[in-house]
Amino acid sequence: MLLSIYHLTEYVYPDEARDSFNELWLYPVDDHRQGLLEFRLHIAPNTLPRSRQDYFHNRVYSFHVNHPHQQLRVEMQARVLTFAVPEPLPVPVQVLSSLESRFFEFLAPTPRVPLHYNWLELLSLRRPRPHESLHAYLLEVTEHLYRSFRYDTTATQVDTPLTQFVEGRAGVCQDYAQAMLAVLRSVGIPARYVSGYLATGVGSQGSHAWVEAFVPGSGWYGYDPTNNSIITEQYVKKAHGRDYDDCPPLKGLRRGGGKEHLQVLVRVEAL
Structure with missing residues (x-):
């Protein structure tokens, strides 16, 4: 496109x-x-x-x-x-256990994505099973966050803490993305924040943010919890980092x- x-x-x-x-x-x-x-x-x-x-x-x-x-x-x-890119290979979640040292930066907490909270409990999400497909679990988290929150540009500001977004259940794409980062890093899935543009869907006049998770055998693959979507040809990536502050x-x-x-x-x- x-x-x-x-x-x-x-x-x-x-x-x-x-x-x-x-x-x-x-x-x-x-x-x-x-x-x-x-x-x-x-x-x-x-x-x-x-x-x-x-x-x-x-x-x-x-x-x-x-x-x-x-x-x-x-x-x-x-x-x-x-x-267009193909879907990731159906690798099991347990293969990530050997990659922790390689992706430490995208597993560690940041000021915007703290990990001392029980995000799975706060967001009513389960821990992945070792033998299930990693991509399937990532799609489940994407859909769950999409259905758990309401997109509202007046609900949060650029410096709103993640806990406030989770409590208020409303925010923008930056909040959705950082909530997904918190969940994935909490269960040992390397994940990074992505900033870019989206041709259609929910976003701020085209500016958008989403998440890339590392899927062994397929590399970094994008998921958009704001729109309950994988990253398609309608997305343009500008930059990535640990959270919003990096890009x-x-x-x-x-x-x-x-x-x-x-x-x-x-x-x-x-x-």
């Missing part, structure tokens, strides 16, 4: 801001599941961004606006060709400016 993506982030400040340092995770992945055909990045005030690979091999752009400004505008345009669309700091007004616009269209 050929997809066109437009992502605008605009900050307007009541007072002059300066020394604005920012990092962007907006570059679509180019791998076996999707091919990046075009990528354009425009920043105003005009500045020259630098790119690098972060620890998780995501392409990150950073830039610095050192002169006074009252508006910061970041526009990204891309065209991506996505491909937000944009993060930064500045001096001055006052309380900013933020506008975000995302369009994902099938060509």
Whole structure:
């Protein structure tokens, strides 16, 4: 599927801001599941961004606006060709026991995904049986979370703790994804947070988040608990990490400016 993506982030400040340092995770992945055909990045005030690979091999752009400004505008345009991938091999859950040291980072707790809670009990989920299909269990968790929560953009904020989302039973894709991370890591299944775009389905104007779990013999495979779906050609991946903090669309700091007004616009269209 050929997809066109437009992502605008605009900050307007009541007072002059300066020394604005920012990092962007907006570059679509180019791998076996999707091919990046075009990528354009425009920043105003005009500045020259630098790119690098972060620890998780995501392409990150950073830039610095050192002169006074009252508006910061970041526009990204891309065209991506996505491909269908086969379902994972039906391997049993028990094969993961030998891989714990290899995937420690995606099994360990983080500030956003703490593991000292009994997530299975809080979410009414069972522990997988050693001989059952790992993919089948992952589909079961995906569907259970989809049916347990209500998608509501007003229920949570970007810094809402996972426990509050679980108690309130409503939130957005970021919350669904991190709840699934908590469950999978609690039972020894390596799982990582993914940020990207979705052409259709529930999401915030096309921006989306989901989970990739490691299935031996098939590699990292995507599951979307917000929409009760595996990752199809309608999904475009930008980056992955341990949780949201490793790959937000944009993060930064500045001096001055006052309380900013933020506008975000995302369009994902099938060509």
